[in-house]
Amino acid sequence: MSKIAVLGAGSWGTALSIVLADNGHEVCLWSHRKEQAERINSTHKNEKYLADVSLPMNIKAFYNLEEAIKGAAAIVIVVPTKAIREVCQELNQILDKGITIIHASKGIEPGTLKRVSEMVDEELHHFKYEDIVVLSGPSHAEEVALRHPTTVTVAAVNKNKAIHAQDLFINEAFRVYTSSDILGIELGGSLKNIIALGAGISDGLGYGDNAKAALITRGLAEMARLGTKLGADPLSFLGLSGVGDLIVTCTSVHSRNWRAGNLLGKGHDLDDVLNQMGMVVEGVRTVKAAYQFAKEEAVEMPITTGIYQILFENKTPKDIVEQLMGRTKREEMDDIAHLLVERYAK
Numbered sequence: 170m171s172k173i174a175v176l177g178a179g180s181w182g183t184a185l186s187i188v189l190a191d192n193g194h195e196v197c198l199w200s201h202r203k204e205q206a207e208r209i210n211s212t213h214k215n216e217k218y219l220a221d222v223s224l225p226m227n228i229k230a231f232y233n234l235e236e237a238i239k240g241a242a243a244i245v246i247v248v249p250t251k252a253i254r255e256v257c258q259e260l261n262q263i264l265d266k267g268i269t270i271i272h273a274s275k276g277i278e279p280g281t282l283k284r285v286s287e288m289v290d291e292e293l294h295h296f297k298y299e300d301i302v303v304l305s306g307p308s309h310a311e312e313v314a315l316r317h318p319t320t321v322t323v324a325a326v327n328k329n330k331a332i333h334a335q336d337l338f339i340n341e342a343f344r345v346y347t348s349s350d351i352l353g354i355e356l357g358g359s360l361k362n363i364i365a366l367g368a369g370i371s372d373g374l375g376y377g378d379n380a381k382a383a384l385i386t387r388g389l390a391e392m393a394r395l396g397t398k399l400g401a402d403p404l405s406f407l408g409l410s411g412v413g414d415l416i417v418t419c420t421s422v423h424s425r426n427w428r429a430g431n432l433l434g435k436g437h438d439l440d441d442v443l444n445q446m447g448m449v450v451e452g453v454r455t456v457k458a459a460y461q462f463a464k465e466e467a468v469e470m471p472i473t474t475g476i477y478q479i480l481f482e483n484k485t486p487k488d489i490v491e492q493l494m495g496r497t498k499r500e501e502m503d504d505i506a507h508l509l510v511e512r513y514a515k
């Protein structure tokens with residue numbers, strides 16, 4: 170069994186710590202708030218983020234980052250994407266080579282259009298990009314913490330690193346697959362949050378299952394369109410970090426992106442919604458990046474564009490429904506078929 174440091178004591182960092190602790194590892198859960206670390210150690214609960222769950226005794230919380238990572242075989246980074254660079258800059262000062270670096274955050278940085286693995290690579294100077302592992306898939310923290318059956322994918326260019334991460338996390342309630350398509354796995358996990366905002370808006374407007382099925386299916390088409398243009402394997406979008414995560418995030422009341430969308434659909438404004446959530450809603454930031462990507466890469470992403478316009482250009486959800494439903498008629502499989510032919514007919 171190993172010592173593993175988990176950086177980020179929110180919902181997901183805490184749930185992943187439980188999985189690692191169930192596997193017998195010594196887990197050091199780092200919080201950037203001293204009071205929170207002390208409270209976790211005295212109550213064995215994370216009262217703000219997973220209040221109802223008792224934490225195993227082999228999870229210990231730390232406020233001091235150096236102490237948290239000392240002697241660790243692996244570090245799992247699980248902070249919101251806007252905090253990735255800051256945390257990695259601090260980590261860079263104190264990190265030993267040879268540690269396996271895994272991240273489980275889902276988003277793309279607006280402006281630079283970097284994925285999380287690319288930000289980690291830029292900030293951790295003694296690590297090779299090939300060795301960074303991403304963990305992604307349909308996995309709400311609330312259900313993982315209850316040991317409900319969950320499946321995820323770990324991806325890295327270096328297969329041995331992905332297998333190391335798989336071995337650390339896999340157990341009878343948490344099944345872990347590997348992939349070498351880090352690009353596709355990260356894009357799937359990030360872009361699905363935008364579509365989940367859309368699904369929440371649709372439900373908030375009072376539309377039913379037909380509209381949601383349409384959003385999931387056509388959302389997947391535009392995720393795969395952008396991903397493939399950027400070099401991802403189109404089949405990754407049919408996997409856990411594509412359609413799997415889309416289904417869970419677009420249909421679950423646990424999803425913060427769905428819940429935020431739902432409030433927007435009911436007429437609340439964005440600032441009000443984000444204040445009410447009190448947890449990270451990654452889709453709001455990622456939609457800026459995806460909108461920029463779509464323009465720069467000349468990829469059609471009508472749903473993403475519509476969500477961006479609702480959030481940042483004062484368009485109403487109803488305007489966007491009209492815009493989407495009134496688009497020029499076309500063949501359904503046109504672009505998907507071309508993507509697959511281009512990729513596999515060589």
Ligand SMILES: NC(=O)C1=CN([C@@H]2O[C@H](COP(=O)(O)OP(=O)(O)OC[C@H]3O[C@@H](n4cnc5c(N)ncnc54)[C@H](OP(=O)(O)O)[C@@H]3O)[C@@H](O)[C@H]2O)C=CC1
Nearest residue numbers: 178179180181182201247248249252274275309310448449
């Ligand atoms: N929740 C889930 O089910 C899943 C989440 N994810 C992804 O995991 C990532 C983290 O999400 P999640 O844990 O849910 O988010 P939460 O909002 O539940 O928690 C975020 C945590 O990060 C901390 N944090 C914020 N800024 C910093 C910083 N600068 N330095 C250190 N810690 C910081 C927060 O501290 P504070 O309390 O002070 O704000 C909080 O403890 C996201 O990218 C999300 O998409 C992926 C799969 C499932």
Ligand SMILES: O=C(CO)COP(=O)(O)O
Nearest residue numbers: 306307308309424425426
């Ligand atoms: O990524 C997630 C589940 O796989 C969590 O989604 P939310 O951030 O929308 O809650």
